[in-house]
Amino acid sequence: MLPLGGKARSAKGVNMTEKRFHKRSIFLVLYILFALLPIYWMINMSFKTNEEILSSFSFFPQHLTWANYARIFTDESWYSGYINSLIYVAINTVISLTVALPAAYAFSRYSFLGDKHVFFWLLTNRMTPPAVFLLPFFQLYSTVGLMDTHLGVALAHLLFNVPLAVWILEGFMSGIPREIDETAYIDGYSFPRFFATIFLPLIKAGVGVAAFFCFMFSWVELLLARTLTSVNAKPIVATMTRTVSASGMDWATLAAAGVLTIVPGAIVIWFVRHYIAKGFAMGRV
Amino acid sequence: MNATNKPINQKAWWLVLPVLICVAFSAIVPLMTVVNYSVQDIISPERRVFVGTEWFASVMRDDELHQALWRQLGFSLSVLLVEIPLGIGLALSMPAKGWKSSAVLVVVALSLLIPWNVVGTIWQIYGRADIGLLGHALQVMGVDYNYTGSATDAWLTVLVMDVWHWTPLVALLCYAGLRSIPDAYYQAARIDGASKFAVFRYIQLPKMRGVLMIAVLLRFMDSFMIYTEPFVLTGGGPGNATTFLSQYLTQKAVGQFDLGPAAAFSLIYFLIILLFCFVLYNWMQRVGTQEVEVEK
Numbered sequence: 001m002l003p004l005g006g007k008a009r010s011a012k013g014v015n016m017t018e019k020r021f022h023k024r025s026i027f028l029v030l031y032i033l034f035a036l037l038p039i040y041w042m043i044n045m046s047f048k049t050n051e052e053i054l055s056s057f058s059f060f061p062q063h064l065t066w067a068n069y070a071r072i073f074t075d076e077s078w079y080s081g082y083i084n085s086l087i088y089v090a091i092n093t094v095i096s097l098t099v100a101l102p103a104a105y106a107f108s109r110y111s112f113l114g115d116k117h118v119f120f121w122l123l124t125n126r127m128t129p130p131a132v133f134l135l136p137f138f139q140l141y142s143t144v145g146l147m148d149t150h151l152g153v154a155l156a157h158l159l160f161n162v163p164l165a166v167w168i169l170e171g172f173m174s175g176i177p178r179e180i181d182e183t184a185y186i187d188g189y190s191f192p193r194f195f196a197t198i199f200l201p202l203i204k205a206g207v208g209v210a211a212f213f214c215f216m217f218s219w220v221e222l223l224l225a226r227t228l229t230s231v232n233a234k235p236i237v238a239t240m241t242r243t244v245s246a247s248g249m250d251w252a253t254l255a256a257a258g259v260l261t262i263v264p265g266a267i268v269i270w271f272v273r274h275y276i277a278k279g280f281a282m283g284r285v
Numbered sequence: 286m287n288a289t290n291k292p293i294n295q296k297a298w299w300l301v302l303p304v305l306i307c308v309a310f311s312a313i314v315p316l317m318t319v320v321n322y323s324v325q326d327i328i329s330p331e332r333r334v335f336v337g338t339e340w341f342a343s344v345m346r347d348d349e350l351h352q353a354l355w356r357q358l359g360f361s362l363s364v365l366l367v368e369i370p371l372g373i374g375l376a377l378s379m380p381a382k383g384w385k386s387s388a389v390l391v392v393v394a395l396s397l398l399i400p401w402n403v404v405g406t407i408w409q410i411y412g413r414a415d416i417g418l419l420g421h422a423l424q425v426m427g428v429d430y431n432y433t434g435s436a437t438d439a440w441l442t443v444l445v446m447d448v449w450h451w452t453p454l455v456a457l458l459c460y461a462g463l464r465s466i467p468d469a470y471y472q473a474a475r476i477d478g479a480s481k482f483a484v485f486r487y488i489q490l491p492k493m494r495g496v497l498m499i500a501v502l503l504r505f506m507d508s509f510m511i512y513t514e515p516f517v518l519t520g521g522g523p524g525n526a527t528t529f530l531s532q533y534l535t536q537k538a539v540g541q542f543d544l545g546p547a548a549a550f551s552l553i554y555f556l557i558i559l560l561f562c563f564v565l566y567n568w569m570q571r572v573g574t575q576e577v578e579v580e581k
Binding site: 024031035037038041045054055056057095099102105106107110111115120123126127128129131132133135136140155156158159162163164167171172174205206209213220222236241255261262270276 | 291292293294295297298300301303304305307308310311312314315316318319322374375377378379381382386387389390391392393394395396397398399400401402403406407408410411415416417418419421449453454457458460461462464465492495496498499502503506510512513531534535538539544547548550551554555558559562563566
């Protein structure tokens with residue numbers, strides 16, 4: 001019986017595997033360093049005052065201050081931005097996934113009139129720079145009374161998130177052999193039961209990735225979110241653009257706000273980590 | 286989407302209907318409005334003159350636009366050439382299970398979650414020789430680096446910033462794709478004594494085809510439309526060395542506040558991206574299908 005795992009012997013001997021293990025680890029460590037250093041610098045800045053940021057270079061803050069974070073947690077215009085963003089991003093992710101799953105299944109399993117064209121058309125909705133579309137969007141949403149609401153922004157973001165979710169899910173669904181569907185029907189599963197108990201667990205990785213990307217793209221989207229909101233649903237991304245004033249840029253507060261914007265997304269990916277990382281055990285059905 | 290032996294079933298349209306409603310609501314009306322603007326001269330909200338294709342012709346003749354377009358093409362090409370292999374490599378290096386996989390997943394995803402104007406701001410400070418880690422380190426090593434003065438440095442900085450920001454997208458997609466490969470394939474490869482490269486070339490890469498297609502198309506589109514990060518970092522400069530197409534469009538639309546030409550420009554912009562994506566999509570589909578045929 002062949003041993004499993006990273007230290008398994010290949011035909012070329014043990015050295016091959018160990019060298020591979022080593023090279024990839026070094027590469028990973030280097031990349032993580034590359035990825036984390038700017039973020040560390042942002043954290044570093046968030047604990048300094050503006051004067052200290054602009055005047056000296058230091059790895060650690062010389063006069064560590066919590067004032068930036070305090071300002072964000074106490075000033076309502078700042079923390080409400082986080083709450084607003086979280087609300088409409090959550091609404092958007094739920095709706096995106098809910099409508100994308102059946103559509104992806106249809107594209108993956110069936111052939112129907114215009115299917116390839118509609119599939120490609122979906123993606124074309126991500127191909128326009130939003131600058132000129134802001135005004136029509138503004139007019140449309142004013143007319144239907146969705147201005148400055150969380151639902152309004154969530155619906156607007158469906159434009160680019162739903163196509164992405166459909167494309168990602170379709171890709172993962174197509175990797176599941178149709179025999180599994182057929183076996184389930186022969187065994188007497190109804191479609192909803194089959195979908196929920198058998199199919200979804202098999203495409204876990206796709207669902208996890210799609211959910212995370214919907215969250216992420218909606219979370220960072222600035223133009224639409226800023227155009228469609230004024231007071232009640234103002235997102236944190238819009239509030240952060242306020243940091244430029246007559247006295248210059250408020251680097252410190254911006255850095256602190258930036259650090260805090262990472263937190264919800266980090267929590268989301270922590271929650272979906274098992275979806276993304278778990279393999280798919282074929283042959284269990 | 287493969288066309289292999291799928292049963293024809295028109296009732297599947299019902300499954301697609303919710304998606305169509307959600308997307309069309311936000312897509313059709315604004316698009317129609319922009320098309321409307323693009324064929325008119327809007328002198329004031331009351332006075333509009335139909336000018337047909339005049340804006341389109343003048344946009345196509347614009348020399349600065351051609352330059353911005355070339356810069357943009359060069360940038361998107363560089364982005365794809367760096368980020369796709371790097372993302373694949375990263376996905377292959379990320380651990381598959383255990384607590385380390387969760388930690389690495391979170392660390393890798395961090396750069397995606399930062400609002401884009403903050404990304405530009407961070408790199409703005411990061412690259413400065415006086416108060417930024419990167420700038421300072423380069424200065425200490427004796428490298429003459431100045432992203433505000435030198436066009437090459439500005440280009441490189443914008444490129445590295447984009448790589449830092451978006452490679453995790455490619456990596457996460459490929460990582461999820463890799464996790465979907467059943468262990469049986471790897472066991473069979475081990476039995477056959479396949480080399481590491483053969484495993485990559487014949488098992489992993491074909492299975493990642495779907496996610497790679499999404500990654501390539503997404504990165505191409507988003508890099509072709511990139512605006513905030515380079516704008517915040519370099520403002521398009523020095524001169525217009527890093528003024529890419531989207532910034533040029535915004536300059537025209539906002540600066541001159543002329544909706545007609547801006548709308549025409551937007552439509553042309555859209556058509557360029559559409560053309561490239563269509564070509565990329567079909568090419569990648571064909572490459573994948575050829576591989577399947579070769580295996581048979």
